Each structure stands twice: as C-alpha cells, then as structure tokens.
Amino acid sequence: MSTIRDIARSANVSVSTASLALNGDARVREATRRRVLEAAELLDYHPMRAARSLSSGRTWSIHLLDPSLGANMTSGFFTHYLRGLHDGARDGGYTLTLTVPQDEAEARSVLKRLMAERWSDGVVLMNPSEHDGLLQDVVEARFPHVLLGRSPVAGVSTVDNDNVAVARDATEHLLAPGRRAPLLINGPAYRTFTQDREQGFREACSTAGVRPRVAYVDAPPDAVREVIDAHLGAGLALDAIVTVADPQAVVAMRTLHERGRRVPQDVAIIGMNNDDLTQYTNPRLSSVELNAFALGRNAIELLLAGMDGATGGASQRLVPHELVIRESSA
Amino acid sequence: MSTIRDIARSANVSVSTASLALNGDARVREATRRRVLEAAELLDYHPMRAARSLSSGRTWSIHLLDPSLGANMTSGFFTHYLRGLHDGARDGGYTLTLTVPQDEAEARSVLKRLMAERWSDGVVLMNPSEHDGLLQDVVEARFPHVLLGRSPVAGVSTVDNDNVAVARDATEHLLAPGRRAPLLINGPAYRTFTQDREQGFREACSTAGVRPRVAYVDAPPDAVREVIDAHLGAGLALDAIVTVADPQAVVAMRTLHERGRRVPQDVAIIGMNNDDLTQYTNPRLSSVELNAFALGRNAIELLLAGMDGATGGASQRLVPHELVIRESSA
DNA sequence: GCACGCTATCGAACCGGTTCGATACTGGGC
C-alpha cells in the first residue's frame, strides 16, 4: 500500500504538491502534474478513504435509514427505489450505506449516531412514522437529508408520489362504469401515505356520490381475508376494491373467488405498486405504477443538490404515477 | 461537536487517558473513568468515524458487492439475504455498504478500489460469474471476504445452498409418483448455481431412469412461454417441470393452462426460492425454501470470524433447504 | 531509609490525507 508521501518522493515533489496535482488543482505546472500522475500509476496509488474524510470533512457516502425492509410485503418496491438511490449515488461519486432499524427507538438512536459520528454526508429517510422525532432531529441538526414520503413537519426536503391523487385516480377508474359499493383496504394508520390515500379514496367516492368504506390492515395477508369475509358476511354490497399494495389485492381476489364472486364482473379490483406479481395472477391485476426507481433517483438528486448548499431551503418533489389497467378491472 | 480534547479538558485528564477511559482500558482508575464518562455524557461526545478509522485501521463497515439487484427477478431473495447480512453486521457492530455493479468490468474495478481505498473491513460477493477475476483478486489481496455461492477457485470462504441436492430433491419429488417426462427450466448458463442445479436434476432423472430435458432462459418471463410452446409444439411428452426461480414457474403454469394442460394433474410444477408469490397463484406453487435470510446471516458470521484472524484458511458452509409442497405438485 | 516494582497518567508520535501561509523564482514594465 503506497501513500501520498511515496508518490511525492517518487515524483520528486513535496507532499502538498502531490496532493494538489492528484486533485487537479490549476496551480501545478503541466509537467509536474504528469510526473505525479505517472508516479501514482506506477505505484498503484489509491488514497485511503478514512484519511481523506478526516482532513476534508466529507465521507462521500449517503446513508439510507429504512425500516420497511423489516416489514416485508414490499420487496419489489424496496428493490426498485433502492436501485434508484444507488444509481444516483454512484453517478454523484457516493457510496450507499444502509440501516434497517427494528423500531422507532432504534431508528432514532441510529440517526443520532449517524449524524454525530459523521458516518455519511447525508441521509435518506424512508417513510418514518409520523410521531417519532426523527424529522425534528434531522432538521435541528441541520444535517443534509431527504425524506421519501410526505413530511408532517416543515423544513424537510421530500420526494413522494401524490398519494391523494394515486388513490383518487384508482378509485375513479373503478367507479367510472357505475359501480356503487367501493371498499378501500388500507395499510398502517399512522403513516402519511395511508392517510393521503384514504383522503383520495373518499374524494372520489364523494364525487361519484357513493358511500366510502375503509378497512385497515396491518399484517396481511390473512387480515385481508377476514376483512372481506366480514364485509360479505354482514350482507354489505361490494363491487369495487382498492388496496394500497398488490399482494393484498391478490389475497382479496382469491377470497372473492372462493366466495363465488367473479373478478372483474362482480367485483373490480386494483392494487398499487405494480409489482411483478401483477403479471402472475389470474385474472391479471390492475395496479398503479408508482415509479419507485424514479422516486429513489429523485431523492438522491435532491439530497446532493442540498448538500452543495446551492439551495437554502427545503424543497418538495412529486413523482408521477400512472394507472396500469389489466383484467381485474377491465 | 465536541472532540476528545474537549472531553479531556473537561475531565482534567490528558487526551490519551480520555481515549483509554472511553475504550474501557483496564489501566485507568475507576474514579478517573467515571469522570471521563460523565464529561463525555455532558458534552454529548461522539467519536468521529473517519478519525477513529484512520488511526485504528478499522472502518467498522462491511461492503456488499451484488450485481443481482440489477437483474431483478429475484427481489424476494435479495431482500431476505440482505436482511440477514444487515442483522449480522449490526450485531457485530458493523455498518453495511452496498454496490450494484452493472457488468463484470465495473464489479472488478469497484472491488479493486474498495480494497485499496479501504472502504470497508471486508466484502461479501454475491454470485459473481465464473470467469471474471473477482475471486482471484480478493484472494491475492488477502482481503477479508465471503462468497455467496460456490467458488470455482480455491482459498475462498463461501456460504451456499447445496444446489445439487436442491434440484435433485425437487426433481425426485416430482418423479416419485411415476412421472416420466421432466423438464428443467434453468437460468444463465455460466453460473455455478445453475450448473449445480442441472447436475442435481440429471442425477434424479438418471436414478429414475427417465430422459432429462433442459432449457436455458436468460430473460424471463416470455422466454419461458416460448420454451414450453416449442416443447409441446414438437410433440414432446411433458409431465413435470422444475424451474430455478418462482416467477418462471408461474409463467410456466399460465402457459400450460392456456394450452389446455392441467396443473398438477397433467403437469406437476415446482419452483425455487419460496417467494411470497407462491401463495398468490392458483393452484398454489410448490417451491424449495432456500433460507435466504440464513444465507446472509451465515455469510456475515463467517466473514467476521475470518476478520478476527481466528481462522487461518478459507471455510465453506452449506445452508439447509427444504421442499415446500403445495397444490402445483401435490 | 533506600532500592524496587507496579500503577495511573501523560506527552508525543502517528495514521494519511488536505490546506494555509510563506517563499523562491520568473518575466515584464519603466
């Protein structure tokens, strides 16, 4: 392992000149720069990250704090936006690091250490639940950040879908042919995205003049089965189902099938995320493509822009979604 | 941000004593240690990672080099072993970093920089293809490593399923009731795991005295459809299908259904990985559980053990698999 | 009462880079 002092010696310059040359400073003469670069090449020189970080104050890494990997059910979504984050980070010269906290307390303590010990130059927060103090911490510490999701507090940069519109569009699509008895199968209640989706659902129902029904499901898939059984068992009408994730929609389809209801003739269904599995069901599942890759990519862009100090304040970005209509709601 | 010098001053000790106290060295007197820890608590002291790394030579991070995230089709598998890696790293006090190279050249250059610039203390390699030089590089550099998969070269620590047995068990299961015309739908040809699975498939066929047929598929799912169409179109018998991934099995089921073959009565099918989607098909898909989480967890354990220098040589570990029989092969 | 060993602590060096301020050298203007 050769150090910059080896390079300096070999190129017959001082350490400081070697450093300047290697970093492309305009002050060093062309001939000198070449000598230094040749020496570096010859000695297979690679600057040690830790040393560079210590003196420059930059780690060249971005940290992702994401509890969702623990909650599964969303692996398709996760891998897609992870890839968006990764590609964006790579293109900006950054490395991605990752923590999956098990609960809110761990998330908060990891975030605190991460910022204080300077593990990275910025952090991506995935959909923290509303009432933990993560967001306040990051804002108060003035640590570069971006939130995937909608922020309940001010001063936070965010990238998100327009979840109100996502649910409204999906619901309108199902109600358009004149269906009158829609059900929303929603996720955990304390997240902004489920609140927004419920709002969108209610808006569409209101416009169509039909009664909205909403069920909350924490731990699919069996809970979905129970919801539908209860609904039908109570003799309630049901001709349209919106779920906030595709696997839930698949379970809903199976349950309806077992109860003798046809999809889409009796009940139309649409999910969200446009997972690969939408291709594999029978009938194929309609869904809302949320462009998770773009979500990740935009998050990194916003974060890097904020780290350059170019933008003073927090900014928000919305990633477009699009309905993908398949047989389950045709 | 307070540094160790602030702590030392506040606790009325030298910097070196402060460092010793903070790291629990036995030499410092109990009363002194308490003074130092109280000062650290009071000033909310957190040692900067880069500084610690530079002086101690340890980064306290593990890097995952994994091209498979780019190739998708395996998101369930990926998230599970990623979680195994993450949990193992966390428990050992390490942070996980991640790179997704786009091709072999990038994989190799990233690996080289990673080792030379000391991004991490060790690296996890996911199933690199056989003929790139990744493994030689890592062995020659004597860099702590572990391979997820089987190594074609010596001196590499690995964690893997027994892929020969995986395919053999799956095939035997299908052939047991007397089926005579099995087909293996395999993945990319140049990976050790596809070779092993083909071998296991052939062994089971040989034992049963039936003729093995093997098709290679790079880019599912449409390729699977073509394979089956071609097979049936040629008038070949077909009563059992083994695929190396679950999504391929699902496509196979759909294609058979469209061609008027019943699953499992006419053709029995089993996939691998035991993805969530096996629950969502009709009939439900049999599969082989590969215990991806355990795979990741074991990989980290092996890596950390190797980093302690406890073990001199490379070691191998096999993670057990298990057949999960559902309706598609009942 | 003195030599000795042990314990707790300290100052300084070190890890490998970046960056600041000083300096030697160069060429141009008058």
Add this chain to the structure above:
DNA sequence: GCCCAGTATCGAACCGGTTCGATAGCGTGC
C-alpha cells in the same frame, strides 16, 4: 537595473482519534 505581480512549489499545521514509551507517585520488602 530595480521593483512588482504572478506563478509554482514547499513546509508545517491540521483533521480527531489511537497507541507507544516515559515518568511520577506510591507502597512494599529488607
């Protein structure tokens, strides 16, 4: 011939920790 501005380079300080070798202070044994 002298002064000055600008250029290329250098030594030293610095980033914030860890660790090595030295030392002061102490109690013990004889």
